[in-house]
Amino acid sequence: MTRPIKQRCGARTRTGRPCRAPAWPNGRCRMHGGLSTGCRTAEGRALVTAAAKAYWARWRAERAHEAAPS
Ligand SMILES: [Zn+2]
Numbered sequence: 001m002t003r004p005i006k007q008r009c010g011a012r013t014r015t016g017r018p019c020r021a022p023a024w025p026n027g028r029c030r031m032h033g034g035l036s037t038g039c040r041t042a043e044g045r046a047l048v049t050a051a052a053k054a055y056w057a058r059w060r061a062e063r064a065h066e067a068a069p070s
Pocket of ligand 1: 006029031
């Protein structure tokens with residue numbers, strides 16, 4: 001995922017200055033919607049939800065194991 005830096009993002013940041021991160025072809029950097037603006041379809045959201053649930057289920061299982069009372 002490399003590309004020549006032709007353009008800066010330019011979105012206004014919390015400091016009030018323009019974002020200086022390199023922009024993707026649509027003119028925004030990866031923090032400002034350059035690559036993805038999130039899931040747009042119900043299926044896409046379902047996929048993300050399923051993935052997140054699986055991740056947190058694993059995380060909880062591991063954590064419960066680690067933090068188990070002696
Ligand atoms: Zn930006």
